[in-house]
Structures are given as structure tokens and as C-alpha cells.
Amino acid sequence: MSVLVTGGAGYIGSHVVDLLRQRGEDLVIVDDLVTGVVERINDLPLLQINLADTSATPKLEQFMRDHAVDSVIHFAGRKQVAESVAEPARYYRDNVGGMANLMLAMEAAAVDTMVFSSSAAVYGEPTTNPVKEDTATHPINPYGQTKLIGEQLLKDARAAGWLQAVGLRYFNVAGAATPLLSERHALNLIPMVIERVLAGRAPRVFGNDYPSRDGTCIRDFVHVIDLAEAHLVALDQLRSGQPASDVYNVGTGRGASVLEVIDAIGKAAGRDLVPEIAPRRDGDPVAVVADVSRIEAELGWKSRLEVTDMVESAWDSWLATH
Ligand SMILES: NC(=O)c1ccc[n+]([C@@H]2O[C@H](COP(=O)([O-])OP(=O)(O)OC[C@H]3O[C@@H](n4cnc5c(N)ncnc54)[C@H](O)[C@@H]3O)[C@@H](O)[C@H]2O)c1
Numbered sequence: 001m002s003v004l005v006t007g008g009a010g011y012i013g014s015h016v017v018d019l020l021r022q023r024g025e026d027l028v029i030v031d032d033l034v035t036g037v038v039e040r041i042n043d044l045p046l047l048q049i050n051l052a053d054t055s056a057t058p059k060l061e062q063f064m065r066d067h068a069v070d071s072v073i074h075f076a077g078r079k080q081v082a083e084s085v086a087e088p089a090r091y092y093r094d095n096v097g098g099m100a101n102l103m104l105a106m107e108a109a110a111v112d113t114m115v116f117s118s119s120a121a122v123y124g125e126p127t128t129n130p131v132k133e134d135t136a137t138h139p140i141n142p143y144g145q146t147k148l149i150g151e152q153l154l155k156d157a158r159a160a161g162w163l164q165a166v167g168l169r170y171f172n173v174a175g176a177a178t179p180l181l182s183e184r185h186a187l188n189l190i191p192m193v194i195e196r197v198l199a200g201r202a203p204r205v206f207g208n209d210y211p212s213r214d215g216t217c218i219r220d221f222v223h224v225i226d227l228a229e230a231h232l233v234a235l236d237q238l239r240s241g242q243p244a245s246d247v248y249n250v251g252t253g254r255g256a257s258v259l260e261v262i263d264a265i266g267k268a269a270g271r272d273l274v275p276e277i278a279p280r281r282d283g284d285p286v287a288v289v290a291d292v293s294r295i296e297a298e299l300g301w302k303s304r305l306e307v308t309d310m311v312e313s314a315w316d317s318w319l320a321t322h
Pocket residue numbers: 006007008009010011012013030031032033034035036037049050051052074075076077078079094095098117118119120170171172173
């Protein structure tokens with residue numbers, strides 16, 4: 001029996017691939033390598049297709065049968081919010097259409113288990129904090145909508161009786177186990193600050209007059225190694241037939257402010273960073289922190305690593321890969 005990892009050549013997927021390999025699982029990968037890095041999966045069997053291609057379903061079904069797949073961890077998805085706003089149809093086609101194709105193939109090949117990469121983007125701009133799984137979902141961009149629709153697809157397939165699945169709602173993911181597995185693109189706070197610092201520019205802070213402990217926004221940063229472990233725990237829960245909820249928040253339950261993160265990057269870099277204060281951006285809630293009591297109670301998972309671990313590994317990896 002083997003596990004199919006879609007998006008296994010990507011940043012988070014490759015961390016999970018590493019952990020699954022370490023415990024001796026048989027693995028196969030589906031990835032179109034648009035943002036994935038093939039060296040991360042080296043000798044593993046790879047089906048290189050866009051999940052959303054019209055011909056994808058029969059190819060996926062055959063691949064699952066050929067490799068005796070019994071479960072799927074589904075990471076493959078486009079994830080750039082700004083791109084999703086500019087090109088919504090492509091995001092719906094790739095993220096929603098791709099997932100539907102994958103699920104059609106699973107049903108045809110009698111593969112009944114899935115762990116899905118969802119996102120805190122499903123909450124949009126939550127007005128309560130910490131954010132619980134039953135906090136209202138109001139995505140504010142097409143990317144977040146595609147994740148919410150993905151969760152709905154899982155719910156409907158569960159109701160139809162053939163699927164057992166959970167969606168993991170990641171908060172702010174950061175850090176790396178090794179430079180090869182690290183995030184290569186400066187889309188989030190930590191890589192964006194690192195990129196500016198290395199370019200000799202001051203890190204930028206959008207608003208320092210929020211009602212928080214130091215006036216800057218508070219976010220929940222989770223180390224990608226901890227996040228990867230959450231996937232194994234979720235997969236094991238489903239495989240063992242134990243009850244599982246539809247969705248789980250994956251974060252630390254603790255918030256770090258933008259200034260605290262910049263301070264930690266300064267320490268990792270051995271530099272005294274003086275941020276440049278820019279006006280607030282529209283739609284940035286003051287604090288978004290996960291309530292992680294559900295995943296702790298039901299799956300026994302808890303984050304272990306801290307912001308300093310994320311920042312140090314992100315800094316070292318960025319230097320090694322750029
Ligand atoms: N990185 C984050 O902060 C974050 C936060 C919340 C949710 N997520 C979700 O986690 C998943 C993995 O994110 P990541 O950070 O590893 O991104 P990534 O871009 O590094 O990895 C995605 C992988 O999937 C592949 N892929 C994308 N769309 C595909 C398609 N239609 N068909 C085949 N392959 C495809 C890419 O080539 C890449 O290897 C995504 O679904 C993303 O939306 C990420």
C-alpha cells in the first residue's frame with residue numbers, strides 16, 4: 001500500500017514526504033512542478049500532470065491502481081492571493097477543478113482516505129480571537145474561496161459515503177528542515193523581511209498603531225516541521241478508523257507581533273534592524289491566532305517549535321538558496 005502525495009515537490013508537501021519516508025512508507029507523487037522542485041522527491045515515482053487537465057482523472061486512477069495507493073495527502077494547489085484576485089478563473093480551475101478530478105479518480109480506484117491542505121484564509125478577517133474551527137468562514141479572496149469549496153467537496157463526499165477525510169487549516173507557515181525543502185518565494189512576512197534585509201533595505205511594517213502590545217499586527221506562525229507532523233497524525237487517525245472532525249486549525253495558539261518577528265530576524269542575521277513604518281494595509285485584522293484545542297484534544301498534536309526556530313532556519317535556508 002502506498003500514500004499518494006499531490007504537490008509533494010512543493011514546500012510543505014516535501015517536508016511531509018521526508019517524514020513519511022523516514023517511517024518507511026511507500027510513496028508516490030503527483031506534481032506539475034510549476035512551483036515544485038524535483039530534487040526534493042528525487043527517486044520517488046512521479047506523475048507530472050496538472051490535476052486540472054481534462055485528461056487527468058483516468059491518468060490519476062491508473063497511477064493509483066499501479067501503485068496500490070490507499071490514501072492521499074492533497075497539497076497541490078496555487079497559493080498566491082494576489083494572483084488569485086487577478087486570475088480567479090485559473091484558481092478555481094486548478095484548485096477546485098483539480099481537486100474534483102483527483103476525487104473522481106480516488107472514487108474510481110476505491111481510495112477512500114484524504115488529508116487536505118486548507119488554510120486560515122477560509123476565515124477571511126475574523127472578528128473574534130483566537131479563531132475556532134466553528135468561527136464563521138468568510139473568505140475575502142478567490143484563493144480562500146477555493147479552500148472553502150475544497151472543504152465542502154470533502155464534506156459532500158463523506159456524506160455520499162465513500163470518503164474519510166480531514167482538512168487542515170494552516171495558519172502562517174514558516175521555517176524549513178533543510179535549505180532544499182525551504183520556501184523559495186518571498187510571499188509571507190518572514191521571507192519578505194529577509195529579502196529586504198539582504199538587499200540592504202529596512203524591513204517594512206504596515207501600521208504600528210493597532211490596539212496590540214506593540215502596535216503591530218499579531219499572527220500565528222507555525223513551523224513547517226510541526227505542521228508536517230500534523231499531517232501524519234491526521235493520516236494515522238483516519239487509517240485507524242478513529243473518529244475525526246472535518247477540519248482542524250493548525251497553529252501554535254500563540255501570536256507573534258510583526259515587530260517581534262523582525263527582532264528575531266535581526267538576531268538571526270546578527271544585525272540591528274530598524275523598520276520603516278508604512279500606513280496600514282486594507283483588510284489586515286489586528287490579530288489572527290488559532291485556537292488549537294481541537295487538534296490537541298482529538299489528535300494529540302501540539303506545536304513544539306518557536307518563532308526563533310522558524311526565523312533561524314528561514315534565514316540560513318534563504319542564504320543557501322539565493
Ligand atoms: N505555505 C503556506 O503558508 C500555506 C498556508 C495555507 C495553506 N497552504 C496550502 O498548502 C498547499 C501547499 O503549499 P506550499 O506552500 O507547499 O506551496 P508550493 O507552491 O510550494 O507547493 C504546491 C505544489 O503543488 C504543485 N501544484 C500546484 N498546483 C498543481 C496542480 N493543479 N496540479 C499539479 N500540481 C500542482 C506545485 O508544483 C508545487 O510543487 C497549497 O494547497 C497551499 O494552498 C499553504
